[in-house]
Amino acid sequence: MALLEVQDLHTRFRTDDGIVKAVSGVTFELDRGQTLGVVGESGSGKSVTFLTVMGLVDPRLAEMTGSVRFDGEEILGRTSTQLRSVRGKRIGMIFQDPMTSLNPVKRIGWQLEEAVLIHNDVPRREARRRAIEVLEEVEIPRADARIDDYAHQFSGGMRQRVMIAMALINQPELLIADEPTTALDVTTQAQILRLIGKLQQEHGMAVVMITHDLGVVAELANDVVVMYGGRIVESAQVDDLFEKPEMPYTWGLLGSMPRVDADVERLEQIPGQPPSLLRPPPGCSFNPRCPYVFDRCRTELPELRPAEGKSDHEFRCHLDDGDRARIWTQKQAAMAGESAA
Amino acid sequence: MSEQLVVDDPEKYLLVVEGLEKYFPVTRGLVFQKEVAQVKAVDGVNFTLEAGQTLGVVGESGCGKSTMARCIARLLEPTGGKIIFDGRDITHLSTQEMRPIRREMMMVFQDPYASLNARKRVGAIIGEPLEVHDIGTAADRKRRVQELLEIVGLNPEHYNRFPHEFSGGQRQRIGIARALSINPKLIICDEPVSALDVSVQAQILNLLKDLQRDFDLTYVFIAHDLNVVRHVSDRVMVMYLGKPVETGSGKELYALPKHPYTGALLSAVPIADPKLGRARKQIVLEGDVPSPINPPTACRFHPRCPRFVDGKCNVDEPELIQVAGEKDHDYACHFPLERWPMGDDELRHEGAFAREAPAQEAAPAASFD
Numbered sequence: 001m002a003l004l005e006v007q008d009l010h011t012r013f014r015t016d017d018g019i020v021k022a023v024s025g026v027t028f029e030l031d032r033g034q035t036l037g038v039v040g041e042s043g044s045g046k047s048v049t050f051l052t053v054m055g056l057v058d059p060r061l062a063e064m065t066g067s068v069r070f071d072g073e074e075i076l077g078r079t080s081t082q083l084r085s086v087r088g089k090r091i092g093m094i095f096q097d098p099m100t101s102l103n104p105v106k107r108i109g110w111q112l113e114e115a116v117l118i119h120n121d122v123p124r125r126e127a128r129r130r131a132i133e134v135l136e137e138v139e140i141p142r143a144d145a146r147i148d149d150y151a152h153q154f155s156g157g158m159r160q161r162v163m164i165a166m167a168l169i170n171q172p173e174l175l176i177a178d179e180p181t182t183a184l185d186v187t188t189q190a191q192i193l194r195l196i197g198k199l200q201q202e203h204g205m206a207v208v209m210i211t212h213d214l215g216v217v218a219e220l221a222n223d224v225v226v227m228y229g230g231r232i233v234e235s236a237q238v239d240d241l242f243e244k245p246e247m248p249y250t251w252g253l254l255g256s257m258p259r260v261d262a263d264v265e266r267l268e269q270i271p272g273q274p275p276s277l278l279r280p281p282p283g284c285s286f287n288p289r290c291p292y293v294f295d296r297c298r299t300e301l302p303e304l305r306p307a308e309g310k311s312d313h314e315f316r317c318h319l320d321d322g323d324r325a326r327i328w329t330q331k332q333a334a335m336a337g338e339s340a341a
Numbered sequence: 342m343s344e345q346l347v348v349d350d351p352e353k354y355l356l357v358v359e360g361l362e363k364y365f366p367v368t369r370g371l372v373f374q375k376e377v378a379q380v381k382a383v384d385g386v387n388f389t390l391e392a393g394q395t396l397g398v399v400g401e402s403g404c405g406k407s408t409m410a411r412c413i414a415r416l417l418e419p420t421g422g423k424i425i426f427d428g429r430d431i432t433h434l435s436t437q438e439m440r441p442i443r444r445e446m447m448m449v450f451q452d453p454y455a456s457l458n459a460r461k462r463v464g465a466i467i468g469e470p471l472e473v474h475d476i477g478t479a480a481d482r483k484r485r486v487q488e489l490l491e492i493v494g495l496n497p498e499h500y501n502r503f504p505h506e507f508s509g510g511q512r513q514r515i516g517i518a519r520a521l522s523i524n525p526k527l528i529i530c531d532e533p534v535s536a537l538d539v540s541v542q543a544q545i546l547n548l549l550k551d552l553q554r555d556f557d558l559t560y561v562f563i564a565h566d567l568n569v570v571r572h573v574s575d576r577v578m579v580m581y582l583g584k585p586v587e588t589g590s591g592k593e594l595y596a597l598p599k600h601p602y603t604g605a606l607l608s609a610v611p612i613a614d615p616k617l618g619r620a621r622k623q624i625v626l627e628g629d630v631p632s633p634i635n636p637p638t639a640c641r642f643h644p645r646c647p648r649f650v651d652g653k654c655n656v657d658e659p660e661l662i663q664v665a666g667e668k669d670h671d672y673a674c675h676f677p678l679e680r681w682p683m684g685d686d687e688l689r690h691e692g693a694f695a696r697e698a699p700a701q702e703a704a705p706a707a708s709f710d
Contacts, residue, residue, distance in 0.1 A: 041538045041540055041541070042508070042509065042538055141628075155402075155629045156402070157629060158629070185401045185402050185565045186401075186565055186566055186567070186606060186609040186610050187401055187605065187606065187609045187625075187626050188401070188629070189609065189611070190608075190609035190611075190623065190625050190626075191625055191626070191627075193611070194625055212538045212539055212540075213539055213611065214539070214613040215610065215611030215612055215613045215618075216611050218611060218612060218613050218614060218615040218618050219611045219612075219615075219618050238615045239615055239616065242613065242614055242615055242616075252540065253539065253540060254613060255543075256539055256540045256542070256543035256544075257539055257543075257568070257613050258542070258543070258546065258566075258568040258569050258571065258572040259568060259612070259613070264572075266547055266550070267543040267546055267547055267572065268543065269540070269543040269544045269547055270540045270543075270544075271544075273508055273510075273511075274508075
C-alpha cells in the first residue's frame with residue numbers, strides 16, 4: 001500500500017469574482033522512501049494541492065472533494081484537532097520563506113521544543129536534548145549554543161536548516177517541502193538539497209519536493225508530476241521524463257532553462273501567462289500558449305494517457321505519437337545544438 | 342589607490358572601474374560613536390566595460406556585488422578607487438553634479454514586488470524618470486510611456502493599472518520600461534530574474550538581450566546563478582568577499598574555470614538531466630561566506646576551499662594572474678584547477694591535505710558571530 005494516495009482531488013475557492021478552480025482532479029501515489037517532484041509555474045496549483053492534503057485550506061473558503069489517504073487512512077475533511085496526530089508528527093512540512101515561517105520573538109530552541117511537547121509526553125529537558133540532536137543532524141555548527149538564538153541571528157541557509165530540523169524533530173514518515181531552496185543562493189541550495197537527500201536515506205522518509213525548477217527535480221526525485229492550470233499534465237519516472245518528455249508544456253519548461261552545458265543564442269520561452277483559474281480556457285488549459293495547437297485542443301480537454309511502451313508515463317496531449325516524437329527530436333537538437341564544448 | 346592602472350585608451354570604454362573600495366564603519370556607542378571595525382564590502386575591484394557589452398557579476402549573498410553596483414550608480418560614495426563613466430570621473434561628484442549623469446545610467450532591481458510604488462499607476466511609475474528630468478510635455482510623456490509598454494511586451498492600454506494587477510514577470514517588465522524611459526547608456530541589473538519562475542526568467546532574459554541589440558545598451562548584470570549570467574554576458578566576473586577571484590570572457594571561463602570557487606559555483610547549479618547530474622562531480626561548499634568584518638587571511642576563500650594548502654593559501658595572498666595562452670582570462674589562485682569537469686584528484690591537489698576537523702569547524706563558525 002502506498003504511503004500517500006491522492007484520488008481525484010478538487011479544491012475550489014469561492015471568491016467575490018466567482019469560483020477559482022485551483023486544483024482539478026489530481027491523482028497520484030507516493031510510496032515510502034520515495035521522492036516525488038512536483039513541478040509547475042506560480043499559479044499551477046502545486047502548493048494548493050499539498051495545502052489541501054495537509055488540511056491547511058480553510059473549509060469555509062473552499063470546497064474540497066476527492067480522497068487523500070495517508071497510510072490507508074482518509075484524512076481529507078478532518079478537523080485540525082483530528083489531524084493533530086498526523087500533522088507535525090507523521091507528516092512534516094517545510095515552506096519557502098524561512099524568515100516568515102519562524103517566530104521572530106521566540107528563541108529557536110523554544111520553537112523546536114514546542115514541536116516535541118505538543119506530540120509527546122516528555123519533560124522539557126528531554127525536548128531540549130532532542131532539539132539539540134536534530135540541529136546537529138541538519139549540520140548546524142555549535143548546535144548547543146545556537147539553540148538559544150533568535151531566527152534573525154541566522155543566515156538564510158541556516159534558517160532553512162532550522163525549518164528542516166523542526167519538520168524532522170518528530171521523525172515523520174512524509175516530508176512535504178514547498179520550494180525549500182527558491183530564496184537561496186545556488187551554493188546554499190546545493191547544501192540544502194544534499195542534506196534533504198542524506199536525511200531521507202537515513203530515516204527512510206518519503207519526500208514531496210514542490211518546485212518550479214526542473215534542475216532541482218532532476219537532482220532529487222524518483223518520480224515527477226508536472227502541473228499546469230490545476231491539473232497534472234505529465235507524470236513519469238524522472239529518467240523517462242527528461243529523456244523523452246511528451247507534453248509541449250514540459251518541452252517549454254526544459255527549453256527555457258539557461259544551461260551551463262550548452263551555448264544557446266536565445267532561450268526558448270513559453271509566451272504569455274499561466275491561465276486564469278477563475279475562467280480557464282476551454283479544452284486543453286495550455287492551448288493559448290502552445291505552439292502546436294490545433295482545433296481539437298481548443299474544445300476538448302485531453303485525458304491523461306500512457307506513453308508508448310511506458311505504462312507509468314502519462315501525459316495530456318492531443319498530438320499523435322509520431323508528431324510528438326518528431327518535435328521532441330528537433331527540440332533536443334536545438335537545445336544541445338550550439339553547445340561549443 | 343595611488344598607483345595608476347593601465348587603461349590603454351579610456352575613450353574606448355563606457356565604464357572604467359579602478360581599485361574600487363567601499364568600507365562601512367561598524368560603530369559602538371550611542372552619543373559618541375566610536376568606530377570599532379570596518380566592513381570591507383568591496384575591496385579592490387577593477388574592470389573596464391565597452392559600450393554595447395555586458396559584464397556579468399556572480400557571487401553568493403554577501404560577496405559585495407550589490408554594493409559594487411550601488412557605488413557605480415553612485416547611490417553610495419566609494420571609500421577609495423575611481424569610477425570613470427563615459428570619460429568622466431564620477432567617483433566623488435555631488436548629488437547636484439550627478440544629476441545630468443543620472444540620465445545616462447539606470448537600475449533594474451531584484452524584487453519586482455518591492456521596487457514599484459504600489460500606490461502609483463503604471464503610467465506614472467514608468468514616466469517618473471521623464472518627469473524628474475523634465476523631459477517633454479505631459480502629452481509627450483504619455484505617448485513615450487505607451488511606446489515603452491509596447492517595447493517591453495505589455496499592453497499599452499494597461500497604462501492606468503496598478504502594479505498589483507500584474508504578475509511577477511510583468512512587473513519586472515515595468516521595471517525595465519522605467520529604466521529605459523530616458524534612453525540611458527548603461528543599465529545596472531541587480532538580480533533581475535532571481536525572484537522569477539524559470540519560464541518567466543527566459544522571457545525576461547530574452548527581452549533584455551533584444552533591448553540591448555535594438556537600443557545599443559550596456560549592461561552590468563548581477564546574479565548568483567552562473568547559468569543565467571552565461572546567457573547574457575560577454576564577460577563574467579566572479580566575486581568572493583569583495584574581491585574578484587576570476588574574470589574572463591564567458592566561453593573561456595565556463596569551458597575551463599581556474600578558480601576553485603568558480604568551479605564550486607558551476608557545479609552547484611542543478612542540471613536538468615538526471616543522468617548527467619548523477620555522474621558529475623560536485624563541490625559542495627560548507628557553511629556561508631565568512632564575515633567581511635574579519636575576513637580570512639591571505640586568500641579569502643581558503644577556509645572553504647577544496648584545494649587548500651596549509652602554509653601557502655593562508656599566508657600568501659594570490660594576485661590576479663592571466664591564464665597562459667588566453668587573453669582576458671584572469672584568476673587569483675595558487676593552485677588553479679587544471680581540468681574541467683574536475684575529478685577526485687582535482688578536488689584534492691597534490692601536496693594539499695584535507696583540513697583536520699578543527700580548521701573546518703572554525704571557519705564557518707566565524708560567520709555566525
